[in-house]
Amino acid sequence: MTSSVSSSLREYARGVAGGLMFSLPLLYTMEVWWAGFVAEPMRLVVYIATVFLLLLGYNHYAGLHHDHCWSEVMIDSVEEMGLGLLLAAAMLFLLGQIELDHNAYEIVGKITIEAMTIAIGISIGTSQLGGGEKETKAAAEASAQKEKTFTGQAVIAMCGAVLFAANVAPTEEIIMIATQSHIAKLVGIALLSVALTAMILYYIEFTGSRRLARRNGVLSVIVGTVISYAVALVVSALMLWFLGRFDEPSLLTVVSQVVVLGLAATLGASAGRLLLQ
Amino acid sequence: MKQKINKNWLEWTVFGVSAALIALVLGFLIFESATIGDALPDIHVLTGTPEARTSYFAVPLEVTNKGDQTAEGVHIEVVLRSGGKEERADLEIAFLPRRGAREAWVTFKTDPRQGTLEARVLGYEKP
Numbered sequence: 001m002t003s004s005v006s007s008s009l010r011e012y013a014r015g016v017a018g019g020l021m022f023s024l025p026l027l028y029t030m031e032v033w034w035a036g037f038v039a040e041p042m043r044l045v046v047y048i049a050t051v052f053l054l055l056l057g058y059n060h061y062a063g064l065h066h067d068h069c070w071s072e073v074m075i076d077s078v079e080e081m082g083l084g085l086l087l088a089a090a091m092l093f094l095l096g097q098i099e100l101d102h103n104a105y106e107i108v109g110k111i112t113i114e115a116m117t118i119a120i121g122i123s124i125g126t127s128q129l130g131g132g133e134k135e136t137k138a139a140a141e142a143s144a145q146k147e148k149t150f151t152g153q154a155v156i157a158m159c160g161a162v163l164f165a166a167n168v169a170p171t172e173e174i175i176m177i178a179t180q181s182h183i184a185k186l187v188g189i190a191l192l193s194v195a196l197t198a199m200i201l202y203y204i205e206f207t208g209s210r211r212l213a214r215r216n217g218v219l220s221v222i223v224g225t226v227i228s229y230a231v232a233l234v235v236s237a238l239m240l241w242f243l244g245r246f247d248e249p250s251l252l253t254v255v256s257q258v259v260v261l262g263l264a265a266t267l268g269a270s271a272g273r274l275l276l277q
Numbered sequence: 278m279k280q281k282i283n284k285n286w287l288e289w290t291v292f293g294v295s296a297a298l299i300a301l302v303l304g305f306l307i308f309e310s311a312t313i314g315d316a317l318p319d320i321h322v323l324t325g326t327p328e329a330r331t332s333y334f335a336v337p338l339e340v341t342n343k344g345d346q347t348a349e350g351v352h353i354e355v356v357l358r359s360g361g362k363e364e365r366a367d368l369e370i371a372f373l374p375r376r377g378a379r380e381a382w383v384t385f386k387t388d389p390r391q392g393t394l395e396a397r398v399l400g401y402e403k404p
Contacts, residue, residue, distance in 0.1 A: 003283075003285065003288075004285070005285050005286070005287045008285060008287050008288050009287060012291065034371075034372050034404065037347060037372075037374040037375070037377070038347045038372075038374075038404045040310065040313075041306040041307070041309040041310035041313065042306075042310045044306050045303060045306050045307060045310070048299075048302070048303065048306075069282075071282060072282055075282070075284070075288075075292050078292060078295050078296050078299065079288075079291050079292050079295045080295075081295060081299055082291065082292075082294055082295020082296065082297075082298045082299060083291070083295065085295075085298045085299070085302065086294075086298070101378075101380075102374075102377065103374065103376055103377045103378070104305070105309055105374065105375065105376065105377075106374045106377050108302060108305055108306065109374075111302075112302055112306070244404075
């Protein structure tokens with residue numbers, strides 16, 4: 001069924017609201033603007049490709065059009081990324097961060113790096129901030145079924161982790177904490193991350209956690225927690241690599257940064273994931 | 278099973294514009310990465326015509342980075358030699374993107390129009 005122009009307009013507006021909601025902290029952070037032109041062009045290309053894959057995954061497992069085929073998921077993802085680019089350009093212009101006398105690479109770099117989180121925000125905004133009137137019960141159940149698969153959970157956990165970690169990843173504070181903290185405290189951060197993950201997923205009965213914890217048992221709690229934290233660590237590592245924080249000679253500093261960022265990422269991978277689906 | 282995609286004109290327009298934008302950005306980035314070299318930052322400072330302000334003189338600077346790498350914390354010094362005396366002014370630019378330029382001003386108490394100006398880069402770091 002073709003939806004009316006006014007209803008798709010409302011859907012885009014919802015996406016724009018979601019995109020801004022989730023990425024405003026990044027639009028207001030100067031380290032992110034700088035990262036846009038410091039990063040080599042090839043890294044930005046890799047970043048765009050990774051985010052696009054995430055969008056495909058999220059739209060497939062949790063997206064609005066539950067009765068979709070892959071080409072529709074593809075179209076939705078392209079639209080979200082395009083809207084993200086437009087929105088990033090408009091916001092950066094209003095914030096005075098792109099001027100006409102800046103060189104092209106600086107402008108494109110800044111827009112690209114901001115647009116990617118906005119695109120994820122748009123995707124989540126479109127599917128979460130409403131749309132209830134359109135969704136049929138059968139479609140909702142179909143999507144719930146799909147979400148329960150292992151890959152579905154992993155993809156949504158990744159989106160949650162990216163969304164949460166992105167807010168702190170580019171800041172100087174990550175490297176400050178990582179280099180100045182005593183190793184025991186870093187171990188403490190890691191333990192806290194694991195404990196929080198287990199608690200959020202299996203203990204405190206967060207919205208939506210019931211669905212996950214049906215097969216209770218110590219083993220499934222351990223496996224679920226380990227997987228979530230692993231996803232969080234992988235996402236942290238990817239983000240830090242992208243931001244050039246791995247151009248560091250010391251392995252300890254690299255691992256420390258991953259652990260420090262991992263706390264934010266694991267909150268996203270556990271709590272975020274429950275809220276996003 | 279092949280499903281028919283139903284989209285209205287607005288959705289097709291948004292899709293078209295989005296696809297074009299993504300292609301443009303990707304194309305640009307790939308082109309840049311193919312043409313960009315590895316040259317270290319190469320910073321040039323150009324001094325403009327001094328202008329009189331209320332209680333000082335301002336000299337506009339055009340700082341260009343001709344290298345392929347971004348420089349952070351670019352420290353620039355301008356020396357004014359006039360009538361056997363020297364006056365120094367300096368400024369710092371937080372980030373100077375690869376092949377990018379920034380406008381800046383240094384100020385002097387003595388009228389720079391009577392003397393000679395010499396600008397140089399004191400230092401910068403890798404971001």
